[in-house]
Amino acid sequence: MTDDVDIRRMPLRDALRWLRENGEPIDPRPDIDTASLTQRFPRLAGVATHDLTVQSPHGPQPARVYRDAGAAVSGRALVWVHGGAFIGGYLDMPESNWVALELASRGIPVLAVDYTKCLGDVHHPVPSQDVLAAWGHSRTHAKDLLGVEADALLLGGASAGGTITAGVTAQLRDAGGPLPAGLVLVYPAVHPDGGHPGELPDPASPTTQLALNYAGSAEALADPQVFAGNGTGAGFPPTLIVVCERDGLRPSGEAFAAQLERAHVDVTLHLEPGADHAHINEPSDPTALPTIEAIADWIRR
Known part of the structure; x- marks a missing residue:
């Protein structure tokens, strides 16, 4: 966020207008760039990155590959999608960049991708x-790109990215296309009102408005192809779901x-004690690294 603007505190209509007129707010944290992260976490120094674009029906979308040639090979790789309430987020945010760096340093190459807001x-x-x-x-x-066969690719995302990837998995299943080897959902909202799954969405709820x-x-x-929780989930690949103890979207x-x-x-539910929503977007949060480890352990199993 900028020093004088916090779109998270704005009514949605105002936030949308501000973002259309001004673009993504500048993150004021001075220590979330790759150089600062590598200084704080020396194990990340071996990770090489490569920026590219992916051609979508809606135009080119930014993406970034993360690989560590010196890490023990896991045999699997992850396509990773950041969150941002469907209206924000970008490849340099920690939820994308730091998470990908950490996983790559553990032998799990990552393709981090962006999408139209x-x-x-x-x-x-x-x-x-x-x-x-x-x-x-x-x-x-x-x-x-990632040094693995196509059938060794997993798909995953955090928050809105988790919502989107769960819906994409439903689309792939329904179309009879190749499914991911696994699905990683971190604090997802896979129901229209993530705080009250199974209930009629409350139009006054900020979650429902988003x-x-x-x-x-x-x-x-x-x-169910938009919010996968509307379906049964039958036919999904092995799935890891990370929820946070203090997160309103935990339900x-x-x-x-x-x-x-x-x-x-085959589903694994991991509860991160003491964590709140978006904790892996803050590398200094003591609950963030345990979640990274849980994701890496599940992928490598």
Whole structure:
């Protein structure tokens, strides 16, 4: 955020207008760039990055590859999608960049991808199609980009990124396309009102307002390809769901884990004690690294 503007405290309509007029706010933290992160976490020094663009039906989208040639090979790689309430977020935010650096340093190459934001004139399926394009690109170029076969690729995301990737997985399943080897969802909102899964969305809830802004219509709020929690989750790949003890969206992740279990999907639910929503966007948060370790351990198992 800038010193004088915090869009998180604005009504959604005002936040959308501000973002359209001004673009992504500058993050004031002085220690979240790659150089500062490497100084704080020397293990990240071996990670090499490469920026590229992925062609989507909606234009080129930024992406970044992370690989560490000196790390013990896990045999798997991850396509990773950051959050930002569907209206913000970018590749240099810690939830994208730091997470990818940490996983790559543990032998899990990462393709971090961006997507079109829903700023009033964009709704589903646009961000979803951007991520689908990145998924297709990663499969086509898996060996060259990430050093693994296409069938060793996992898909995952945090917050809004988790919502989108869960919906993309439902789309891939329904289309009969190749599914990810695994799905990683970190504090996702996979129900229209993430704080109250299974209930009719409360139109006054900020979470529901963001969900409607993403979905584009009340009808789309009920679509399992938009919010995967509307379905059973049957046919999903092995899935890790990370929820946070203090997160208001925790009920959505827990409910979806139960849905997947009922559908006989191999699902692991990891509760991060003491953590709140977006904790992996803050490298200094003592609960962040344990989540990174939990993700890496699950992927490597």
